[in-house]
Amino acid sequence: MDKYKNSSLPVEERVEDLLSKMTLEEKVAQLCGNLLPSVIDENGVVEENLAKNFYMGHGRFTQASTQGIQSATDMATRFNQIQKFFVEKTRLGIPVVFQTESLCGLPIQGGTIFPSQMNLGYTWEPELAEKMTTIISEECRSTGITSSMSPVIDVSRDLRWGRTYETYGEDEYLISQMGVSYINGMQKNKTDGVACIAKHFLGYSETQGGLNTSITRVNDRELYEVFATPFEAAANLADVSGMMANYSEIDGLNVVMNKKISQDLLRGTMKYRGFLTSDGAGIQRCYNTYHVANTYEEAGFLAKKAGTDTEIPVGGSFKALPKYVESGQLDESLIDESVRRILTVKFEYGLFESPYVDIESLKKSLNNEEKNKVAKEIASKSMVLLKNDDILPLKIDKKIAVIGPHADNLRYPISGYTYPAYIEMMLASEAGEVFTFGGIADANGEEGDASGAASQDVSSMNINDIIRRMGGSSLYDELQNRFETIYAEGCPIIAEDRSGFDAAVEAASQSDIVVFACGGNCGWTNATGGEGTDRAKLDLPGVQQELLEKLVATGKPVVMVIYGPGLFAIPWAKEHVSAILQASMPGLQAGEVVADVLDGTINPGGKLTQTIPRSVGQTPVYYNHRTGSGYELPTDKGYTGFAAAIFKGGYTDEDDQPLFEFGAGLSYTTFELSEFQVAEQEVSTDGEIKVSCKVTNIGERDGDEIVQIYYRTWGAHVIRPVQQLGGFKRVHLTKGQSCKIDFSIPCSLLGFYNEEMKFVVEPNKIELSVGTSSSNIAYRDEVQLTGQTLELMGKRSYSSKVEATF
Structure with a gap:
């Protein structure tokens, strides 16, 4: 053989x-x-x-x-x-x-x-x-x-x-x-x-x-x-x-x-x-x-x-x-x-x-109920509450107007590169539409066809029917089973069609609270995001912003639920609506999960993983920019008087702080961080920085908090980021419960290219900050690294050890 x-x-x-x-x-x-x-x-x-x-x-x-x-x-x-x-x-x-x-x-x-x-x-x-x-x-x-x-x-x-x-x-x-x-x-x-x-x-x-x-x-x-x-x-x-x-x-x-x-x-x-x-x-x-x-x-x-x-x-x-x-x-x-x-x-x-x-x-x-439970768990834990003026959770005796292009939509809470998205792409191909699935489309004529599925006849398939058979439901489906509701689409996602405005305003006027389900959609055709589908603006697509302003003008509280593959610069909405829930694309169980958050069955605990700017003019904006290259942290605003006028930085026509920061996310309960401790104020460059804190649920509901630790390097001869994530831990705490979080950050995680382009960790000062977002910091301290400069190429670390003790 x-x-x-x-x-x-x-x-x-x-x-x-x-x-x-x-x-x-x-x-x-x-x-x-x-x-x-x-x-x-x-x-x-x-x-x-x-x-x-x-x-x-x-x-x-x-x-x-x-x-x-x-x-x-x-x-x-x-x-x-x-x-x-x-x-x-x-x-x-x-x-x-x-x-x-x-x-x-x-x-x-x-x-x-x-x-x-x-x-x-x-x-x-x-x-x-x-x-x-x-x-x-x-x-x-x-x-x-x-x-x-x-x-x-x-x-x-x-x-x-x-x-x-x-x-x-x-x-x-x-x-x-x-x-x-x-x-x-x-x-x-x-x-x-x-x-x-x-x-x-x-x-x-x-x-x-x-x-x-x-x-x-x-x-x-x-x-x-x-x-x-x-x-x-x-x-x-x-x-x-x-x-x-x-x-x-x-x-x-x-x-x-x-x-x-x-x-x-x-x-x-x-x-x-x-x-x-x-x-x-x-x-x-x-x-x-x-x-x-x-x-x-x-x-x-x-x-x-x-x-x-x-x-x-x-x-x-x-x-x-x-x-x-x-x-x-x-x-x-x-x-x-x-x-x-x-x-x-x-x-x-x-x-x-x-x-x-x-x-x-x-x-x-293949798919079964147990697997769908995992999908729902991810969707549930991914809900990010960005604003809440005590309007959420919704009260059962309120009449809800469910309005917006996502209110009764089944397809677009589901991501690209999924079964429904592929059917959509093939239907578009059969209809002769242009689509943007780059690699496959480019291969057209090169021993293949653009769809990559010539033997698949999808002409008789209906995406919405398929999603319903799989157990999917829309937000309106779910809310009408829990509240007295009235529905109006208001406008489509992209098209500038205002013909539904009057019906939407009338529905809002007849309600106690408006749930505005808005945002974008993803795919390879007629979408606001996806492969080869990019944006020059970060506003809500189509005429959704106009509709939102008309709904707010009714005087009824508006709860904004944002879907889609992208994030949106919505400073007007942040100022004028009563609550904002970032849902993005929760998948097949989107309707149920979002409704669960709105009625309080789920206490949201997700956090943003990208900074949301006030306008496209801030783009790109990200929390870990290099010192001097982005918005200033509050702790860096050290100039006064004439110097402040010259060196303050920022924009003349807009605040330079982001609309929502990296790591942001609210809850229906309240958490408190306390009992901070740094194990050693001096740590060898080949050692570990150890920090601990206590997190307590001091509110009235069970919920999740994500404790985050950041670090900043002072004293390097090259410019370093204003802060860098060094560890995190999501914990579930019942009402009144506490736990201890222990962070162990290996110094080999702190490496960077020095002025000689050697990847090293140096005996510099490290500023540590612990909080619940990149800007919501509860504790700061410093550790001095001691010993020799160590070259880390081939020896670097990629993660910290984080433990929660209940």
């Missing part, structure tokens, strides 16, 4: 044995992707296409879950047929990978739908990410999906960018905790898990003008200290199997062609061992969009030479790599490096031993 077929041997030995038997063409085939319409038509798998185009083997079929829109069983059956060809009818029998998105669940019929990752971030509870992805992993693996193009661990600091909702926010520490937990749940022990591809490496969200795939203006210091941190954490703490290079360019080079990023930083500085894939059609864009290659084939050659391992969704340029090897322009050892990485994943995840789906047990692994 060939060594590579012997499961008792080490993976490294099996990889080398198989690699030694492969021809150049067989190696390159493992680096290529394709879409399933290349081998599937309306009648099923086309064996002739497999035999004609894939006899050398193949790496992966991406966006494979689009085959499960109508039937998970049919999808898995097709996967088995395709896999049978690769295992039994190619020379070496190397299994192919079926790959999909799974950010909010496996997007197929019968897959569990979870809240957006923005909502997951609002929970500040990484354990929920792992709980969620343990479920997603089981559902993926049971259907034959063994590769997930998730999670998104971009540091997202510009709210104009349409993919904000796919991220965990603006802070690299919080993102690292969430990302690592997501990956651990998804990959499990690898053998029965799903390989994650963390994206988008690197700096994708920091684009000029907030435009998707635009230029990224980031220096080397910030690129590593901020944007690379979650990816390095994913590599070192979770052994993430893959990373995806983003579309945009840094310093004149697209990341797929940028050796400084994809080789020197990723492989050299970060010591990453997994594979780096292009984003969908990312290499093709280097030729036909960015024009940095003369041909599509040359773009593939340049990407491979720079360090990109695979091409998706279609390997149109990588197929031509053999000719560059044969001409002496490309060393075959570079091909071998990439093939080793791909084969390692296939062996580690047990594809050679378990290439097929067990159809009989498939349905038992």
Whole structure:
């Protein structure tokens, strides 16, 4: 028996044995992707296409879950047929990978739908990410999906960018905790898990003008200290199997062609061992969009030479790599490096031993009530109360006017990259509409079609009916079962249609309280946010602001519930409405969860993970800006008299403080922080800073509080951020209950590039602050680091130890 077929041997030995038997063409085939319409038509798998185009083997079929829109069983059956060809009818029998998105669940019929990752971030509870992805992993693996193009661990600091909702926010520490937990749940022990591809490496969200795939203006210091941190954490703490290079360019080079990023930083500085894939059609864009290659084939050659391992969704340029090897322009050892990485994943995840789906047990692994409970838990814990003038919870004897484009909507509280969103995209494709699913749309004509699901007829499918059958309900559905209600849509989400204003004002006039369900929507068509759907303004879309002002003018208290993939600059609303609830996209159970918050069944405890500006003119604004580069903290306002007039900074026409700060979020109860203690005022640079405090629920309801610790470095010879998150803990406390929070911050977490571009921790002064948001600080103290300057490259920490003792 060939060594590579012997499961008792080490993976490294099996990889080398198989690699030694492969021809150049067989190696390159493992680096290529394709879409399933290349081998599937309306009648099923086309064996002739497999035999004609894939006899050398193949790496992966991406966006494979689009085959499960109508039937998970049919999808898995097709996967088995395709896999049978690769295992039994190619020379070496190397299994192919079926790959999909799974950010909010496996997007197929019968897959569990979870809240957006923005909502997951609002929970500040990484354990929920792992709980969620343990479920997603089981559902993926049971259907034959063994590769997930998730999670998104971009540091997202510009709210104009349409993919904000796919991220965990603006802070690299919080993102690292969430990302690592997501990956651990998804990959499990690898053998029965799903390989994650963390994206988008690197700096994708920091684009000029907030435009998707635009230029990224980031220096080397910030690129590593901020944007690379979650990816390095994913590599070192979770052994993430893959990373995806983003579309945009840094310093004149697209990341797929940028050796400084994809080789020197990723492989050299970060010591990453997994594979780096292009984003969908990312290499093709280097030729036909960015024009940095003369041909599509040359773009593939340049990407491979720079360090990109695979091409998706279609390997149109990588197929031509053999000719560059044969001409002496490309060393075959570079091909071998990439093939080793791909084969390692296939062996580690047990594809050679378990290439097929067990159809009989498939349905038992899909959505059920217990899994929906996890989705609801995440949604419930993600609710962020931003304002409350004692109007919430709503009193049962009040008549409620439920108004707004989200009031009776089922689809738009559900995130993108989900089953309903895919149906919506396919319906738009069938109708000939333009949509913005970049990688798939770009591959149109490149051995695939734009939908990636040519064999799926969705023309008879109704999204709302599907959501209702899955157990979804609208906010109006839920509220009318709990209160006397009156409903009026008022206006659509985007269109400037005021024809419903009069009915909405009349409904408000007949009520005691108005619930205004407003905001944006996400998707790949007719949306306010999503991939390739960015904003120049941060106002409420369409005519929603006009409607809001008319509702407030009735004199009735207005409770504003904000949905959507983006956050909005709403200074007028903050001043004039009675309550603001940031719901974003809670998922399938949105109607029930939001109603539970409004009537007090749920006490909201979520916190913002992004700073909300007063207007788009403040953008980008984020809490951990460098000293002197953003709004001043109250503790920094040290000038008086003439100096204050000259150096006060800020804007002449607007307050420079954000509308809502990072970490903000209210509750129906009240918490008090006390008994602060720093264990030692002097700590060695190789030691730990230990801080403790007591948190007590002094209000009248049970509730959750999220205690946060921040640090600031004084005395470095380079400018450091005004504050940085160093740890957090969410705790549930009953009325009158207390607990002790212990923070242990390793000094190796405090590293930064010094003036010589060495990544170090120095004997500087560290200011510590403990509170319940980045600006609601209850305690400050200082610790002096002592000892030697220590170089941390390869030794840095990514998290603190935080314990709650009840």
